[in-house]
C-alpha cells in the first residue's frame with residue numbers, strides 16, 4: 426500500500442531521513458517511534474509530499490508519488506497532526522467537510538457525512554457541529570481532527586502525534602477509541618509518536634528510528650522481546666514487557682470465575698488489570714461477567730516470549 430525504498434531527505438547536507446526503506450500493508454498501522462529529532466515527521470511528510478525527498482522511491486497504492494500532483498495525492502490521504510490543524514475561523518461541520526467540499530460532493534452527502542463522522546468519534550452532532558475550534562476542549566478538538574481526516578473515506582491516514590497535546594487520561598481514551606474505529610474501518614495508517622505506550626497500544630508493527638535511520642522494524646512483541654541492539658533495548662527499558670501488556674484486552678483473558686473487587690471497564694488492558702490487582706491487593710479482579718487471574722496475565726506474557 427505504501428512503499429519507501431532507500432529514501433533520503435537532506436537539509437543543507439544534514440540527513441533528516443537517511444536511506445529509509447519500509448512498506449506498510451493494507452489495513453495495517455505502522456507506528457514510527459523514536460526520540461525527538463530522529464526524522465519521524467519528515468518521513469511521514471515525505472509520503473504525502475508535503476516534503477520532497479532528495480533521493481529514493483516512494484509508492485502509494487502501487488503508484489510512484491511523482492506521477493501524481495502533490496495536491497491530488499494529499500486529497501486522497503487523511504492527515505492528522507498534534508493540535509489538530511483545524512481551521513480556526515471555520516465551525517466544526519465545515520472543518521470536517523473540507524475535503525468532501527473540495528471533491529465537489531453534493532451538500533446532502535456532505536451533511537450526512539459530517540453527522541456520520543461526528544457520531545464515529547463520539548461527538549453529538551447538535552451540540553458540536555456549529556462550534557468553533559476555540560470552543561472545544563483539547564480532546565474534542567483531536568476527535569474533530571480525526572473526523573476531518575476520515576471524512577472523504579481515504580484508504581490511507583497519516584497521523585503525526587495526534588494525541589500528543591492531550592492530558593494522559595483523555596489520551597488513553599482517544600487511543601482506545603481510535604483502536605475501535607480502526608477495527609471497523611481497517612485504514613492503512615502511519616502513526617508517528619515518541620510515546621512507547623501509545624506505540625504498543627496502536628501499532629501492528631513498530632518502526633524504530635534514530636538519527637534519520639530505521640534501526641528495527643517489527644511487531645511490538647518482537648521489538649520488545651528481541652531488540653536488535655542496545656539502543657532499541659534502552660528505548661523500552663526494563664518496563665518494556667509491562668508496557669506490552671497494554672496491547673491486550675483483559676476481557677480476552679478472563680474466565681467465568683466469580684470474583685470480589687471493583688470491576689474493570691470492558692475495554693481495560695492487561696496492564697490495567699495488573700494495576701488494579703496491585704492496588705486492590707488481589708490476584709484476581711472482575712471483568713465483564715467473569716474475572717481475570719494474575720496467572721493468566723503471566724501466561725499471556727510467557728506465550729509472547731516463547
Ligand SMILES: Nc1ncnc2c1ncn2[C@@H]1O[C@H](COP(=O)(O)OP(=O)(O)OP(=O)(O)O)[C@@H](O)[C@H]1O
Nearest residue numbers: 436440441459460461462463464465466467468619
Ligand atoms: N525544514 C527543515 N529545515 C532544516 N532542518 C529540518 C527541517 N525540518 C526538519 N529538520 C531537521 O530534521 C531533523 C528531523 O526532524 P523531524 O521533525 O522529522 O523529527 P521528529 O523525529 O519528528 O522530531 P519530534 O519528535 O521532535 O517532532 C531534525 O534535526 C530537524 O531539525
